[in-house]
Amino acid sequence: MGTGLHGDADARQAIVKTDGAPGERRYRAFISYSHSDEAAARRLHRWLESYRIPRRLVGQGTARGEVPRRLAPIFRDRLEFPAASSLNAAIEEALAMSDALLVLCSPAARASLWVNAEIRLFRRLHPDRPIIAALLTGEPADAFPEALLEPDAAGVADEPVAADFRRSHDGAKLARLKIVAGLTGLALDELIQREAQRQLRRVIAVTVASLAFALIMAMLLIFAILARREAEHQRRQAEGLIEFMLTDLRTRLQGVGRLEILQSVNARALAYYGEQSDLNRLPAESLERRARVLHAMGEDDHKRGDYAAALATFREAHRVTATLLAAKPGDPLRIFAHAQSEFWLGYVDFVRFRYARALPRFVAYRDLARRLVAISPEDLKYRRELGYAEGNLCTIAVARKGPPADLDACAAALATMEHIARSSPGDPGIQSDLANRHAWMADALRLTGHDEEAMAHRDRQRAIIDRLLAADPKNASYRQDWILSRYSTSELLRALGKPAEADAMIAESRRVIDGLIASDPENEDWRVWREKLNQPDPQ
Structure with a gap:
C-alpha cells in the first residue's frame, strides 16, 4: 500500500x-x-x-x-x-x-x-x-x-x-x-478525442512505416530477382561457351588431331564446374554438360593410352548420368546422356579385348537408343544413335568371329545408317559413319566366306572417305580413316590373290601415318597402327 x-x-x-x-x-x-x-x-x-x-x-x-x-x-x-x-x-x-x-x-x-x-x-x-x-x-x-x-x-x-x-x-x-x-x-471527452487522434496518427505512422518497409522489401526482392537473373544469364553464357568447346570447337580440334589442345579444352571446361561450390545446386542441364565434359576427357585419355584414367572418368560420368536418369526416367536428354556413359564403359573393355564385359554395356546402350527412337521416331539424331549401338554389337560379333546370327547386327547397323544418310546427304559426319558401317559389313562378310561382296563394301568405304578428304584435306580424322580403310583393303586384296596392290596400299598408308604422328606425337592410337603397318605381311 x-x-x-x-x-x-x-x-x-x-x-x-x-x-x-x-x-x-x-x-x-x-x-x-x-x-x-x-x-x-x-x-x-x-x-x-x-x-x-x-x-x-x-x-x-x-x-x-x-x-x-x-x-x-x-x-x-x-x-x-x-x-x-x-x-x-x-x-x-x-x-x-x-x-x-x-x-x-x-x-x-x-x-x-x-x-x-x-x-x-x-x-x-x-x-x-x-x-x-x-x-x-x-x-x-x-x-x-x-x-x-x-x-x-x-x-x-x-x-x-x-x-x-x-x-x-x-x-x-x-x-x-x-x-x-x-x-x-x-474534460474526459476532450482527452478521449485527442487520444483517439494520437492513436490514429500512430496507426498512420505505423502503416506508412509498414508500407515503406514493404516497398523496401519489394525493391530488395526485385534487386534479388534481377541479380539472380543476371547470375543465370552469366551462367548460361559461360555454359554456352562450354557447349561450344564440347561441340564445334572440339570437332574442329579433332580434325587438326592435336590431343594436347583437346586436353586443355576439356580441363578448362571441367575446371568451370569444379569452381562451383556445390554440384548438387547445379541445374540438371549443367550436370548433363559436366557429364559430356567427362566423356570427352575420358575419350582423350583413352587415345593417349591412359586407360586407367579414362575408365575412372567414364565411371564418374556414368554415376552422374545414372542419377539424372533415375530422377526423370522418361527424359530423352537424360536417356541420351546415360547411353553415352554405357557406350564408353563398354568401349574401354572392348579395346582391351574383354568382350564378355563389354557386351552388357553395348546391349544397355542399344536398349537406351531404342527408347530414344520410340520417343521420337523422326529424330535423326536418335536414329543415328541406334545405328551406333547396333554397330557396337556388330563389332563384338566380328571380334568373336560369330556366331553368324550375331553378325546380323552389322546389316542392321548399315541399314540404319543408310536411311540416315539418305535423309541428310550433305552431312560429312553421317558420311563418315556410313563409311565405317561399310567397313564392318565387309569384315562380317569375310567371316562367312563372301570376300567378293566384302570387297564391294570396302570400295564404297574408300569412295566415301576419298570424297571427305578431298573436301577437307587437313582433317586428321579423315586421314586416319583413309589409312585404316587401305590397311583393311590390303588384307582383303591378299586374300583375293592381289599382293602387289596390297603392298602399294600399305606403303602409301605408312607415309600418311608418319605425317600424322609428326603432327601429334602423343596420339597412342596412331603409333599402334604404325606398328601394324610396319609388319612385313599384315594379316
Whole structure:
C-alpha cells in the first residue's frame, strides 16, 4: 500500500531536501493502496509517469491549474507499514506535498487501516484537493475504504465517482484517462478525442512505416530477382561457351588431331564446374554438360593410352548420368546422356579385348537408343544413335568371329545408317559413319566366306572417305580413316590373290601415318597402327 518507510528514490530524496511545509506541492499525486494490490499499483504508477499529455492540450488553464506536459512525479510507496500506531513522518510529508490523492480501491484496500488513515490525513491537510478513486476489483460497497465515504469538511458525504478498471465497466484504458482528467482538470471527452487522434496518427505512422518497409522489401526482392537473373544469364553464357568447346570447337580440334589442345579444352571446361561450390545446386542441364565434359576427357585419355584414367572418368560420368536418369526416367536428354556413359564403359573393355564385359554395356546402350527412337521416331539424331549401338554389337560379333546370327547386327547397323544418310546427304559426319558401317559389313562378310561382296563394301568405304578428304584435306580424322580403310583393303586384296596392290596400299598408308604422328606425337592410337603397318605381311 502507499504507506511505509521506503518510498521511490526520487521521492525519498525530495523529502530529505524539503522542509515539509504543509502547503508546499511537489507530487502530482499520492497513490494509496493495499499491499495486496502492489502489482496493479506498480503498473498504474509506471503508466502515469510515462504518459504524455496530448500536445494541443498542454498549457491550457483548468481548475487544477495549467496543464503540464507530463504527470510526474507520482508518489508510490513500495512496502507495507511496519507495525505502528500511526503514519510515519515520511508518509505524512509526502501527503502534505501532493496535489491529489489516488486511492486504489479493492476489498483489501477497504480493510487496510493505513489506506483509511492516508485518506483521512490527506482530507484534513487538503480539504480542497481532489481524491480520485480507482476501482480495481469487487463492488463499490465492498471495495471503497470507509474513510473515502466519510463526510467532508462541509459535512457532505458522497460516493465518489471512480475510474473503474473492471473489464465489464470502463476497462483499463478508459479508467486511466479518467484519472488523467481528474489530475489535470481536463474534460474526459476532450482527452478521449485527442487520444483517439494520437492513436490514429500512430496507426498512420505505423502503416506508412509498414508500407515503406514493404516497398523496401519489394525493391530488395526485385534487386534479388534481377541479380539472380543476371547470375543465370552469366551462367548460361559461360555454359554456352562450354557447349561450344564440347561441340564445334572440339570437332574442329579433332580434325587438326592435336590431343594436347583437346586436353586443355576439356580441363578448362571441367575446371568451370569444379569452381562451383556445390554440384548438387547445379541445374540438371549443367550436370548433363559436366557429364559430356567427362566423356570427352575420358575419350582423350583413352587415345593417349591412359586407360586407367579414362575408365575412372567414364565411371564418374556414368554415376552422374545414372542419377539424372533415375530422377526423370522418361527424359530423352537424360536417356541420351546415360547411353553415352554405357557406350564408353563398354568401349574401354572392348579395346582391351574383354568382350564378355563389354557386351552388357553395348546391349544397355542399344536398349537406351531404342527408347530414344520410340520417343521420337523422326529424330535423326536418335536414329543415328541406334545405328551406333547396333554397330557396337556388330563389332563384338566380328571380334568373336560369330556366331553368324550375331553378325546380323552389322546389316542392321548399315541399314540404319543408310536411311540416315539418305535423309541428310550433305552431312560429312553421317558420311563418315556410313563409311565405317561399310567397313564392318565387309569384315562380317569375310567371316562367312563372301570376300567378293566384302570387297564391294570396302570400295564404297574408300569412295566415301576419298570424297571427305578431298573436301577437307587437313582433317586428321579423315586421314586416319583413309589409312585404316587401305590397311583393311590390303588384307582383303591378299586374300583375293592381289599382293602387289596390297603392298602399294600399305606403303602409301605408312607415309600418311608418319605425317600424322609428326603432327601429334602423343596420339597412342596412331603409333599402334604404325606398328601394324610396319609388319612385313599384315594379316
